[in-house]
Amino acid sequence: MHDFSSSGALAPSQRRMRRTTAEIRALILESARVLFAERGFSGATTRHIAARAEVAEPLIFNNFGSKSTLFVEAVIEPFNARFSEFLAHSGELPPDREQRSAHFVHALYPFLRDNADLLLALVKSNGEMEAATLHGLDDYFSRAVARMRDQYELAALQFDVPPELIVRYAFGMLAGAVLFRDWFFPDDAPEEDVAEGALARMLFKASEPRKP
Template sequence: MPRNTEATKGDRPRQRRSPAQLREAILRAAEAEYCAFGFSGATTAAIAARAQTTETQIFRYFASKADLFREAIQRPLDQHLQAFMAASPAAGAAPREQQARSYIAELQDFIQQHQRMFLSLIVAETGKDGDVPGMGGVDALHAYFARGAEVVRRRTGGEDKLPPELMVRISFAAVLGCVLFKDWLYPDGMADDAAIRAAMTRFVMDGIYADAAV
């Protein structure tokens, strides 16, 4: 994928931007570069070019490349996940299976909507950079797992053969992998999106409640 290397001088007059506007432009440019090339592949020079500013200006607002990654990728995804949990009540009046189907479908939509951020964090995780904790830096994800485990424990009577804390993580990983790697996992003609989503929902539900107390 070619980088955005357009010249920032001489092409057209640059409009004066407020500090807040410049910071936002840097964040949007960083998000695009990190999502396209990962933490290691993105450079502050490319981010500066995309934001139509300089590397010096970047480091006026962000202490390091890792700090910029946290502000451009980890913190926004953390906020998105918090909003997702707030909009998805843990329980309701609808039947259990209907609630589960609806929630799993919403989770698939959420991951698909933010898949570039998730992929960028996964790449950062594999790089094991000490300054960039990858998925571990998304605090809301820990809250998501804790709430999910509690919901499962209540619905299964608390007598599961496998710990709910483990099952919710496996279920999340299954949905995450199926969404992020859909093109690789499912060749053309194998199944349409509706069939894949239905199979994913059934798989997660069967897994979560397979060891429930009868």
């Protein structure tokens, strides 16, 4: 009579569940996002990313092809997704410039505040990226410029500051307000609604059309 109690078979709880491709990609993306924010592009090696995600390093390349592509998907694409959502709804807004400035800030500033790690990843990777990756936000900038030009043309307005600069510096203003908040206001920081209102007003004034 055989005693199966001591067989080498693992109990279900001891066997590692096989993970789907989607689960593996999600683990890698989450790990990459954290480490790019902590160490920048160069400092976050694929070995470190794989170890944190608890996956084999070759799976990074199997799923993303390259470290640069992984950076784009982990860091750049969340920006583009949010910006695309903003642009999709901005066409439904009334033509009033002040309302549009407020909508831009209210739509994007909380997103940047809640995803400050993405901004840190950009800052810490400055000077380390390939040229193609540096153009990761170009689609949003181009579409935003085109949208501004259409709005000003419909209202028969002339730009005082080129829209190519407005859309980029507007993003920079919101990003700076997030990244340097503790330095700007080590004590008695304004309430978020006050901060958003001030940023919206500054953007509105900065984008004023040329006086006739």
